[in-house]
Amino acid sequence: MNYGGMAMSFPSALRWTLVFLAVALIGLTVYAQGTASVSGTVRDADGVAIPGVSVVLDNLTQGGQQSAVADGEGRYSFTGLAPGSYRLTASLGGFEPGTAEQQIAAGQSAAQDFILKLASFFESITVTAQKREQEILDVPMSITAVTGTNIQDQGVTQLAEIVATIPSLSIVETGPGTQRAQIRGISSPQNLPTVGLYFDEMPITAEAAGAGLDVRLLDLERVEVLRGPQGTLYGESSMGGTIKYVTRDPQLDELGIDFDSAYGTVTDGDAAYRANAVVNIPAIEGKLGFRVLGGYEHSPGWVDYPAQGRVDGNEGDATTLRIKGLWIVNDAFTASLMLQGQDSDYDDQNYADPDRTAPFVLPQPLHEKSKLADLVLTWETDSFTLLSSTGYLDRENEGAYDFTALYLPIFELFGFPPGTVDTVALTFGGTSDHWSEEIRLASKGDARFNWTAGAYYRYNDSEGYNLSVTTPNPLPFEVYQTTESDTTQQSAVFGEISYDFSKKVDATLGLRYFHDKREQSSSVGQFGPPADNPDQSGTFDSVDPRLVFSYRPSDGTLLYASAAKGFRSGGFNLVPPGCSLPTNYDPESLWTYELGSSASMKSGRVVVQGALYHNDWSDIQTLTLCPGTFVALTDNVGKASGNGVDLQLTLTPVRGLQFTLSGNYNDSQYDTTSISHYEGDQIDYATPYNYAVAADWSFLWWEGHPGLLHLSYQTTGPFDINLRNFGIDPMSSDAITGLNARLAMTLGGVELSLYGQNLLDENGAVSPAIPLGGVPSAVRLQPMTLGVGLGFRY
Structure with a gap:
């Protein structure tokens, strides 16, 4: 051979070739001796091999992940592994997953077999409705839990989008911070809410009906809806029930990234789009981790305002930022801190006529900011758990209504010629600060006697205003202006005990004492300069029991009977001279008597949850006229009652296919007559029925590429708003x-989806056409929306 003038004989070349081959062979031998493997077989409980099982291998020493699929004889293997610690997870739909850890040495051929047990067809959900962890079918109350996975599968971001699938719950919203929820027909158009709201362990219930916090369903573990009075464990305003939003905890063992986005086109409207990302950071493995969420959503505009020359004018934007940290200090002590900020800004509200236009001559914007924090400290012992939750919520809001049609005729009545005033806007705004603290002790273990005891405190300081803006203004003052400042201090002690008389029969008794001290200062000006009203203060107390008897005739079946009392705190009247009505009105009282059951049959193929109940609502805070005047004030003279049924049926005929049927009926009505309603009138905002059918199908597009199809059909019944005090008959939605x-497809870690919302292009009145500002316009649904989604998980 000759390379650039250098010659080498054939024997010499052969000799060097053999040397190179020997060195390479030695290297391969050393490498082979240094690497390892793990293999095994996956079988069921009867010893039969299971093909198609996904086996994931996590390298706990160096990081990284591999996956394999068991062959037709249930065998799998991983080769070429570096020495170290590994975790293997075997999973297949219809079976409970199996997990094992292996410490693999250099050159070792490790064996790891799996035996997978059949899973129940019904995937049970762990809830904390009774402030301790329980399987949902073991809770003796009427409850629905929507998991975070189910929320993602449906592609929704607000509870109002799936409300009809939750028996006895209805929600009306016109924009951010305007959520009005009712459960089981317990609702009121004024004063405090009748449904309690919780975010993790802290209360976020507003101080006014129809002012619920705009909670986005982002990175949640689940949403629990508790039906019936929850006064014992959840306190004031939980008359009709309680809604709990539970966020996901950080995972302390692996880094994770979750991204989700969607873009849609809206019939007769603007585009809808959103994106949110979650990053899970294990700062100290097994000890400290953080979960960071950032979300943005653009709500489309679809209402036109001809008088203003605006098209699709009710668009809005919402941004959310959340940070949650979890610190496992030791085996006994855990600390969790959650911080969240949210900003919602809407150019207008969802009031519209059937042609999706609105006659308003002025914009009606809404803007709300909220900041909340919840510090939860948990100390575990062998016999009890001690928990402390310290919460803070700060809210700011501002907006405007168009009151031109209402006030222009009044100016003319006062002698101003037509055309003197062009427009009148009623602006509003407010701030509120809430501090809360709950300390709770709960027993542990499987003893026959269990107990929960706690103390609660909440402080609220809020200020608000209403101010008309007249353009041009011929008066030296505005036609209407008010200010209000409120301070509330609430305290409570509560306890609940349960005793198992046998493996089948148990009883629970709970009691809560509530004390509320309120102070209020205000001023009012109507067609004149504002004048201060007398300062007001008062205290309100309530004692609320709950009694439950449970019977479990067989595994998977629960029957219960309960009686529970709920309440809503009192408030103040501005009583004119000579009026005999009280300056303070008292708390309301609601008793609910309930018979319920849950049952899992056919290995979870059929699951039924249902309840029959009777509501007896007394001392309702009702508008009443001062004798001899047209002044309407609040007094505890109303009564209402009604019967109802909740039902949810889950059918899983085969693995991966599930049907859910849910619905309710309620005939609650007023039993007394007042200036705002007559005896027999439907309770305000209470829907007599809703029902829904949903289907969820998990399937394979082809090997290794799963798919998902979700379909839901739902109907919400009409509700009334009683305005007889204004000479108007009840108005109905x-x-x-x-x-x-x-429809979704997963390719590796990427999910592609198509979605459709309001596919029937429903255009009915979600809320009646109240003559707000003198112009009757109803709240309507967002028109039909078709879109695509993109997400990935790492």
Whole structure:
């Protein structure tokens, strides 16, 4: 051979070739001796091999992940492994996953077999409705839990989008911070809410009906809806029930990234789009971790305002930032801190006529900011758990209504010629600060006697105003202006005990004492300079028991009977001279008597949850006229009652296919007559029925590429708003029917989806056409929306 003038004989070349081959062979031998493998077989409980099982291998020493699929004889293997610690997870739909850890040495051929047990067809949900962890079918109350996975599968971001799938719950919203929820027909158009709201362990219930916090369903573990009075464990305003939003905890063992986005086109409207990302950071493995969420959503505009020359003018934006940290200090002590900020800004509200136009001559914007924090400290012992939750919530809001049609005729009545005033806006705004603290002790273990005891404190300081803006203004003052400052200090002690008389029979008794001290200062000006009202203060007390008897005739079946009392705190009247009505009105009282059951049959193929109940609502805070005047004030003279049924049926005929049927009926009505309603009138905002059918199908597009199809059809019945005190007969919303769908495909860690919302293009009145500002316009649903989604998980 000759390379650039250098010659080498054939024997010499052969000799060097053999040397190179020997060195390479030695290297391969050393490498082979240094690497390892793990293999095994996956079988069921009867010893039969299971093909198609996904086996994931996590390298706990160096990081990284591999996956394999068991062959036709249930065998899998991983080769070429570096020495170290590994975790293997075997999973297949219809079976409970198996997990094992292996410490593999250099050159070792490790064996790891799996035996997978059949899973129940019904995937049970762990809830904390009774402030301790329980399987949902073991809780003796009427409850629905929507998991975070189910929320993602449906592609929704607000509870109002799936409300009809939750028996006895209805929600009306016109914009951010305007959520009005009712459960089981317990609702009121004024004063405090009748449904309690919780975010993790802290209360976020507003101080006014129809002012619920705009909670986005982002990175949640689940949403629990508790039906019936929850006064014992959850306190004031939980008369009709309680809604709990539970966020996901950080995972302390692995880094994770979750991204989700969607873009949609809206019939007769603007585009809808959103994106949110979650990053899970294990700062100290097994000890300290953080979960960071950032979300943005653009709500489309679809209402036109001809008088203003605006098209699709009710668009809005919402941003959310959340940071949650979890610190496992030791085996006994855990600390969790959650911080969240949210900013919602809407150019207008969802009031519209059937042609999706609105006659308003002025914009009606809404803007709300909220900041909340919740510090939870938990100390575990062998016999009890001690928990402390310290919460803070700060809210700011501002907006405006168009009151031109209402006030222009009044100016003319006062002698101003037509055209003197062009427009009148009623602006509003406010701030509120809430501090809360709850300390709770709960027993542990499987003893026959269990107990929970705690103390609660909440402080609220809020200020608000209403101010008309007249353009041009011929008066030296505005026609209407008010200010109000409120301070509330609430305290409570509560306890609940349960005793198992046998393996089948147990009883629970709970009691809560509540004390509320309120102070208020205000001023009012109507067609004149504002004048201060007398300062007011008062204290309100309530004692609220709960009694439950439970019977479990067999595994998977629960029957219960309960009686529970709920309440809503009192408030103040501005009583004119000579009026005999009280300056303070007292708390309301609601007793609910309930018979319920849950049952899992056919290995979880059929699951039924249902309840029959009777409501007896007394001392309702009702508008009443001062004798001989047209002044309407609040007094505890109302009564209402009604019967109802909640039902949810889950059918899983085969693995991966599930049907859910849910619905309710309620006939609650007023039993007394007042200036705002007559005996027999439907309770305000209470829907007599809703029902829904949903189908969820998990399937494979092809090997290794799963798919998901979700379909839901839902109907919400009409509700009334009683305005007889204004000379108006009760006004009704429409029965609303919705059809939604989502189809998804997963390619590796990427999910692609198509979705449709309001596929029937429902255009009925979600809320009646109240003559707000003198112009009757109803709240309507967002028109049909078709879109695509993109997400990935790492």
